Structure formats: structure tokens, C-alpha cells
Amino acid sequence: MASEKPQRTPNFIRNIIIKDLEQGKNEGRVHTRFPPEPNGYLHIGHAKSICLNFGLAAEFSGLCNLRFDDTNPVKEEEEYVRSIIEDVKWLGFDWEDRLYYASDYFKQMYEYAVQLIKKGKAYVCDLTGDQIREYRGTLTKPGVESPYRNRPIDENLDLFERMRTGEFPDGSHTLRAKIDMAHKNLNMRDPVMYRILHAAHHRTGDQWCIYPMYDWAHGLEDSIEGITHSICTLEFEDHRPLYDWFLDQLGVHHPQQIEFARLNLSYTVMSKRRLLELVKEGHVSSWDDPRMPTLSGLRRRGYTPESIRNFSELIGVAKRESVVDIAMLEYCIREDLNKQAPRVMGVLKPLKVVIVNYPQAEAEYLEAINNPEDSKMGTRQIPFSRELYIEQDDFKENPPKKFYRLAPGQEVRLRYAYFIKCVDVIKDPQTGEITELHCSYDPETRGGHAPDGRKVKATLHWVSAADAIDAEVRLYDRLFNVPDPTSDKDQNYKTFLNPNSLEILSNCKLEPCLADAKPGEKYQFERNGYFCVDSVESTTGRLVFNRIVSLKDSWAKIEKRL
RNA sequence: UGGGGCGUAGCCAAGCGGAAAGGCACAGGGUUUUGGUCCCUGCAUUCGGGGGUUCGAAUCCUCCCGCCCCAGCCA
Numbered sequence: 001m002a003s004e005k006p007q008r009t010p011n012f013i014r015n016i017i018i019k020d021l022e023q024g025k026n027e028g029r030v031h032t033r034f035p036p037e038p039n040g041y042l043h044i045g046h047a048k049s050i051c052l053n054f055g056l057a058a059e060f061s062g063l064c065n066l067r068f069d070d071t072n073p074v075k076e077e078e079e080y081v082r083s084i085i086e087d088v089k090w091l092g093f094d095w096e097d098r099l100y101y102a103s104d105y106f107k108q109m110y111e112y113a114v115q116l117i118k119k120g121k122a123y124v125c126d127l128t129g130d131q132i133r134e135y136r137g138t139l140t141k142p143g144v145e146s147p148y149r150n151r152p153i154d155e156n157l158d159l160f161e162r163m164r165t166g167e168f169p170d171g172s173h174t175l176r177a178k179i180d181m182a183h184k185n186l187n188m189r190d191p192v193m194y195r196i197l198h199a200a201h202h203r204t205g206d207q208w209c210i211y212p213m214y215d216w217a218h219g220l221e222d223s224i225e226g227i228t229h230s231i232c233t234l235e236f237e238d239h240r241p242l243y244d245w246f247l248d249q250l251g252v253h254h255p256q257q258i259e260f261a262r263l264n265l266s267y268t269v270m271s272k273r274r275l276l277e278l279v280k281e282g283h284v285s286s287w288d289d290p291r292m293p294t295l296s297g298l299r300r301r302g303y304t305p306e307s308i309r310n311f312s313e314l315i316g317v318a319k320r321e322s323v324v325d326i327a328m329l330e331y332c333i334r335e336d337l338n339k340q341a342p343r344v345m346g347v348l349k350p351l352k353v354v355i356v357n358y359p360q361a362e363a364e365y366l367e368a369i370n371n372p373e374d375s376k377m378g379t380r381q382i383p384f385s386r387e388l389y390i391e392q393d394d395f396k397e398n399p400p401k402k403f404y405r406l407a408p409g410q411e412v413r414l415r416y417a418y419f420i421k422c423v424d425v426i427k428d429p430q431t432g433e434i435t436e437l438h439c440s441y442d443p444e445t446r447g448g449h450a451p452d453g454r455k456v457k458a459t460l461h462w463v464s465a466a467d468a469i470d471a472e473v474r475l476y477d478r479l480f481n482v483p484d485p486t487s488d489k490d491q492n493y494k495t496f497l498n499p500n501s502l503e504i505l506s507n508c509k510l511e512p513c514l515a516d517a518k519p520g521e522k523y524q525f526e527r528n529g530y531f532c533v534d535s536v537e538s539t540t541g542r543l544v545f546n547r548i549v550s551l552k553d554s555w556a557k558i559e560k561r562l
Numbered sequence: 563u564g565g566g567g568c569g570u571a572g573c574c575a576a577g578c579g580g581a582a583a584g585g586c587a588c589a590g591g592g593u594u595u596u597g598g599u600c601c602c603u604g605c606a607u608u609c610g611g612g613g614g615u616u617c618g619a620a621u622c623c624u625c626c627c628g629c630c631c632c633a634g635c636c637a
Contacts, residue, residue, distance in 0.1 A: 009576060009584065037637055072636065129635055138633055140564045174635055184565045186633050195635035214637050238566055238632050259567085261630095266573080314585060316575050318568095321630055325573045328586050338599060345596095373599065404597070413595060448595045459595050483573095527596045555597045 011317040013052070013258055017060060017229060020256075026228040030062030033227050034088065035069045035102075035218070038080035038202075040272035041287045042087045043294045044308065044329070045263040051312035052260070053231055054093040065225055066095040070103050071217045073201035081202070083287075087295040092305045102212075102221050103203045109212050109220050110164065112250055113175060113193060117156045121249050122193060123149055124159040125176045132174070135181070136189050142182035143189045149178060163196055166209045170196050177216075179245065187242045191215055219243045219255070227255040233262045234319065263315065264323040267478035268293045269485055269493055283497055284479075288536070290546050291479045291501050301476065302522050302532025302548035303329075307336040323484055330549050337522060337530045337548070342370045342377060345415065345461040346510040346525035346545075348473055350389035352436045352465065355420065358386040363464070366447065368416045382511055384417050387465040389509045391527075394460045395437060397425055400562050404457035406437070413459045415526065419445040461526045468509035471543040473531065475503040510543070517543065527551065 008014075017030055032053040036046065057064035066088060070076050088095075116122040125148045127135060137143030151159075163173050175194040183189050193216040198209045212220075222230045230243075237259045247254040264270055269278075270293060278284050278292070287294050290301035298308065311332040315324050345368075365381040390406070399407040406412050411421040424438035444451050448459070479501050485493040514523070519535040529550035538544040 011576085035637095039637080069637070075636075132635070133633070136633060138564085141633095142564095143633090171635065176635095186565080189633090192635050197635085211635095213635075218637085234567070235631055236637090240566090261568085314574080316585090318575070320568055320575090322574060325586065328574070331586060334598090343596080369595095372594095372596085402597090415595060417595095456595085458597075461596075524596085524598085527598070529598095551596075551598050553597075558597080 008313065009316050012319070013229070013231060013260060013317055014056065014059075016256075016258060017056060020228070021060065029226075029228055030057055030060040031064070031226055031228045032057050032062065032231060033065040033067050033100075033222065033225065035067045035221070036084050037069045037072070037075070038077060038084060039072075039075040040080060040276060041083050041294045041296055043270055043272075043275065043292075044265060044298065044311075045270045045293075046087075047091060047295060047308050048263045048312050048315065048317075049231070049233075050088055050091055050093060051309055052317055055313075056229070056231075062228075063098065064093070064095060065098040065100055065227070067100040067221060067225070068102065069214070069218065069221070070101055070201070070203065071212050071214065073197060073199040073211065076202055078202045083296065087299075090299060090305055091295065092309060098225075100221075100225060101203060102217055103201060105217075105221060105224055106204065106208055106212070108224065109217060110210075112220060112252075113160065113212075113216075114157065116177070116193075116249060117160060117175075118153060119249065120153060120178065122156070122175055122177050123151050124156050124163065125149070125174050125190075125192075126172065127174075129171060132192070136186060137181070139186070145181045146176070146190065149190070160194075163194065163210050164208070166198070168196055170198055172196060175210075177242075177246070179242075185238060185241055187215065187239050188245070191242060215239055215242045216246060219247050219257075220250075220252075222255040223247055223250075223253045226253060230255040230257045232257060232259055234259050234321070259319065260317050261319050261321050264321070264484075265293060265329065266323050266326045266483040267480050267485075268326065269480070274486075274493065277494075281494075283494070290474070290534075291476050293479075300532075300535055301546055302530065303333050304336050304340070304522075307333040310336070326478065333530070333549050334552070337524065339373050341522050341524045341530055343368075343372070343526050344511050344514060344523045345382070345463055346471070346473075346508060346514070346523075346528065346531070347389045347391050347461065347463050347468075348475075348505050348508050348525075348528060349392040350463075350507060350509045351392045351395060351434065353388045353390050353420070353462070354436060354438050355386050355388070355418075355441045356423065356438050357440045360386060362386070363466075366416045380513055382416065382513070383464045383467040385464045385466055388414070388462045389465055389468060390414075390437075390460050390462045394458075395422070395434070397434065400559070402558055402562075405460060406439075406458075411456055413445070413448050413456045414462045415459050416448055417446070417462070418442060418448070419450060419456055461528075463509045463511055465509070467512045469512055469515050469543070471508045471510050471514070471545055473505045473508045473545045473547065474534070475505065475547045477501050477503070508545075514543070516540065522548065524551075 034053045054064045125146050135144045174192045176190045179188045181189045194210045197211050240257050288296035288300045363385040371377040395406045418441040420439040420441045426436040480496045481498040482496045485496040517533045522532045530548040531545040534544040
């Protein structure tokens with residue numbers, strides 16, 4: 001019988017590859033690459049690209065390289081290289097021995113440039129940056145040729161060599177491709193191939209003082225590595241003619257550049273520049289703040305690699321610019337954790353309950369299921385005693401319609417324990433605030449079943465007061481309070497920051513089995529959500545949990561309509 | 563009034579001339595010791611708009627409208 005693996009949604013890039021394979025292009029090879037610039041941390045938008053490139057390679061028995069596009073030493077740092085490697089690995093992808101750096105190809109790129117000069121297709125230009133801009137023309141007006149455009153080849157060769165050896169200061173010369181200053185596509189108006197930058201590179205040190213520009217370098221990197229499909233984002237569509245031009249002039253292996261729309265997620269921002277700004281200005285604590293859409297932030301928050309890979313598959317790949325609803329991401333992590341995460345009881349906002357007819361000194365252990373979705377995860381024993389904590393939200397003195405939880409005179413079940421009924425509400429005489437509930441329990445309902453078959457409409461989670469362990473729990477909400485914070489042209493995106501994106505609860509009471517929970521471990525706090533032990537600030541003596549995502553809450557919806 | 567792209571449901575997204583896939587969200591129902599999960603059901607008579615070609619158009623032609631990207635010695 002045919003397996004019913006969920007069919008992957010087709011996308012145009014996969015279709016192109018299938019067609020190429022049918023036509024026998026590239027000797028039947030599929031070879032992609034993920035080419036980050038090490039100038040920032042990876043975010044979930046990068047994850048889309050990583051999953052696409054590595055996923056396509058895996059699907060067609062091909063290869064995918066990890067390559068650092070490190071052609072601009074003034075923006076790039078070793079630290080970013082480190083974090084990118086960690087993140088791609090964490091996501092679950094393996095580039096085997098194919099970790100490459102554009103900077104490893106500098107020598108070869110230089111030689112290719114010499115070839116172009118010899119063909120009369122490149123020249124050294126002495127125009128300043130401002131002049132180059134002026135000469136380029138505008139969107140509607142053609143450019144003007146540089147006075148240095150027709151320099152003799154020998155002179156170009158000499159000058160280019162001297163640029164390389166460090167004879168000239170930054171900005172004094174460039175190497176430019178000789179194409180067409182009247183081209184409709186501005187990228188083709190004699191683009192700069194090399195600029196002089198007396199800056200130390202994180203890998204090549206001061207070996208070079210000329211550095212290749214993206215357009216010149218990228219196609220060469222792809223070509224050298226034998227890439228077949230060079231997948232990039234939409235804004236490079238205008239650069240494709242140039243990508244093609246360089247490779248055609250050189251007559252070298254010519255990968256196909258294919259562009260797709262980058263990911264945007266609602267209620268957050270995705271550009272490295274803005275993310276960096278949020279960090280620098282202290283709107284978040286760091287790149288790995290659990291509210292950040294960075295991979296390190298999502299990891300710390302408690303997102304799993306599986307959930308992010310699944311998300312990447314679900315959102316698809318197309319050329320249409322779009323904003324994916326963050327509810328889709330939340331769905332993916334719930335779906336994963338529902339199957340994986342052990343259940344546990346934790347009270348976030350405690351309200352004390354005294355079981356008035358439960359013997360003073362008595363205590364007992366009750367059996368609880370670790371994961372109803374997976375019986376292999378077994379059971380555990382949880383302590384029960386006369387004084388407990390329940391959630392403040394689970395009691396209402398004047399319950400609205402459809403409120404099934406605890407209320408004066410109303411009976412509910414304590415999960416895995418007993419039916420209880422509220423008999424008295426104790427308040428602070430000064431403030432009127434409810435400080436304690438007195439309840440009676442039915443000893444016949446041990447384990448949660450009533451021998452007389454009577455039903456109860458709600459089951460509450462609880463923790464034995466004497467046995468509870470204390471923890472801090474951090475609740476996260478969306479970082480911005482509008483779906484698309486950058487779409488408003490008149491208002492800075494930061495004016496839409498959600499001031500309540502972090503809520504710290506410091507008096508949470510958890511089941512004792514959590515006492516030695518390890519950083520990174522994920523649990524479902526029943527009826528609350530999924531939580532992850534913070535990997536940075538949690539210690540054995542002071543447990544800190546991050547809420548990854550709440551459980552779906554249909555009561556909240558009903559309540560909202562009341 | 564330059565060039566390059568893109569418009570299919572609230573959000574993603576298939577489809578590429580022969581009766582509008584799928585997912586998220588949403589709504590209703592069933593199961594349930596998590597108001598969770600799971601299971602059903604519903605959710606585009608129509609594909610940005612107008613013309614045209616065709617027996618037949620989301621798919622082809624044409625005009626129009628809207629949105630995005632491009633004038634770094636960034637990537």
C-alpha cells in the first residue's frame with residue numbers, strides 16, 4: 001500500500017530543478033549553497049533559505065554548501081561566523097566538508113579580473129565615489145562614460161596590480177566592468193568590481209587591500225564550487241543580467257540564478273539592521289532575547305529545529321511578497337511539542353486552597369500521566385496535601401455563564417486527585433482581595449473518578465503548597481502590537497513596540513519533579529502552555545522558565561465575547 | 563513619463579486551456595480527567611479590473627489598475 005506521507009506543495013524552484021534533471025542539465029547534478037554574509041545573526045527568514053537550499057539538495061540527492069560571503073571586511077566579524085555555523089547546525093543541516101569562504105577565492109578572482117582586463121572588458125577608473133554616481137545617470141537618464149574608460153590594456157594591468165599592492169589610498173581607484181553606460185538596467189552601467197579598502201579581514205588579515213564587490217564575486221563563488229542552482233532573494237533579480245554577463249565573459253561554469261520572495265512574519269521585524277537596532281538600544285536584552293525572531297532567540301525561547309523546518313515547508317516558496325501570520329509559527333511549535341513535551345503541573349498566579357475536611361497532617365502521592373499522546377513516556381507520582389495552590393483565574397466569586405471552573409458552591413476536579421467544592425472565600429478585610437479558598441473534598445473521588453458517576457465540568461491543575469518549588473516564569477507576547485510595523489511610512493517601526501511583550505511572574509509554584517530541570521528542557525504546564533528552562537539565566541537554585549507558546553485557549557475566546 | 567518583478571479566501575499557497583489542491587486562522591459539532599490534543603463539518607459559483615480569442619480561460623491576447631525592487635566603492 002502506498003504510504004500516505006503528506007505531499008509537499010510544489011513550488012516553482014523545485015519545478016525548475018525537475019525540468020533541468022529531465023533535460024539532463026548539469027550532468028544530472030543538483031548543487032546548492034547557503035551563502036550568508038557574516039555581518040549579523042541568522043533569523044527565521046534565513047531559516048527559510050537554509051531549509052530551501054539544503055532541502056532541495058537532499059530531495060534530489062544533491063549537495064548543499066555552507067559558504068560565507070565575506071567580501072566586505074569592514075562589516076564582517078568572526079563572532080558572526082561562529083554563530084551562523086552554530087545556528088545552521090542546530091537547525092539540523094550538514095554541509096559535511098563543504099564549509100567555504102569567498103575569501104578563499106580572492107586570488108582566483110583576481111586572476112579572473114586580469115583576464116577581463118586583457119579582453120578589454122574591464123578598466124581601472126579614477127573617478128571618485130561621487131563622480132561615479134553622477135556619471136551613472138538616473139533611472140530615466142542614461143549615464144556618461146568615464147574618461148578613464150578607454151585606458152590602454154597595459155595601463156589597466158599596471159594600475160590594477162598597483163591597486164593590489166597597496167600603492168593607492170582607499171577610494172582613489174576602482175576596477176570597473178566595461179559594459180554599457182546607457183543600459184536600462186543601472187547595474188549594467190560599468191559596475192564596480194573592486195574597491196580599495198585598507199582594512200583587516202577576519203580571515204585574510206592584511207593580505208589584501210582590494211576587495212571584490214558582490215556582483216563580481218558571487219557568481220564566481222558559485223561557479224568555482226560547481227553550484228547548479230544559485231537561489232537568492234527577489235532584490236537580486238535586477239542583478240541577474242550582470243551575474244550572467246561576468247560568467248559568460250569568462251566562459252566558466254554558469255549556474256542558474258533563481259530568485260524567491262524573502263520571508264516576512266507578522267508582529268515582528270526581520271532586517272538585520274533593525275534587529276541590531278533593537279539590541280543596541282536595549283529594547284530587547286540581546287540577539288538571543290526570546291522575543292527576537294533570530295534563530296538564537298527562538299532557540300532560547302524553546303522553539304525546536306523540527307518546528308522551524310516544518311514551518312519552512314508549510315509557508316511555501318514563491319515570488320510573491322508576503323507577510324506570514326505568526327500564528328502559523330505558533331501552530332508549528334504546538335504541533336511538535338504536543339507530541340514531545342512531558343506534562344507537568346505549574347501554577348503561575350497562585351491562589352491558596354485549604355481542603356478543610358482533609359486530615360491535618362496527612363499527605364499522599366497520586367499517579368499522573370507524563371504524556372497522554374505517548375504512553376511510553378510513563379507516569380509519575382505527585383504529592384497531595386491539605387494546602388494547595390490553584391490558578392487565580394480558575395476561581396470566580398461571581399462566575400459568568402459558561403464558566404465551569406471553581407466558584408462558591410461549585411464542584412470541580414483537581415487533576416489526578418479529587419473532586420472539590422468551594423465552601424468559603426477568605427478575603428483581606430482591608431483590600432477585599434481574595435486571599436484563600438476553603439474547599440471540601442470527596443474522599444470517594446480519589447484519582448478523579450466519582451463512584452456514583454456524577455460529572456464535573458472542569459478539571460483544574462494544582463500544586464501541593466508544602467511540596468511546591470518556586471520559579472520565575474517569563475511570559476512573552478508579540479514584540480510589536482501591529483501586524484506590519486514597517487509598513488507605515490510616516491511612523492518609525494519602534495513606535496509600534498509592544499510595551500508588554502515581556503511579563504515576569506516571580507511567584508510561580510511548580511510540581512516538585514521540576515526541581516532539577518535542566519536548561520533547554522521543554523514541558524507542557526497543563527492548561528497553560530509550553531515552557532522551556534532558560535538556558536542563560538536559570539540555575540538550580542533559581543529556576544527560570546520561558547513560555548514558548550500558550551495552549552490554544554477556547555475559554556479566552558468565549559470570555560472575550562461575554 | 564526608465565528597467566525588473568508580483569497580484570488566486572483574513573494569512574500563506576497549488577494550479578499554467580477542460581468542473582478553484584492543501585495548510586493556518588475562523589465558525590459549528592463529536593470525543594476528552596488539559597475549555598489542550600484528536601475527529602467530523604463549513605469557509606473563493608470565482609482567480610486585481612475591463613475587453614477579446616476559444617465549444618471551453620485563473621491559465622492565451624490586449625488595455626487598465628495596484629503593490630514591491632533598482633541610481634552603495636553594501637550584500
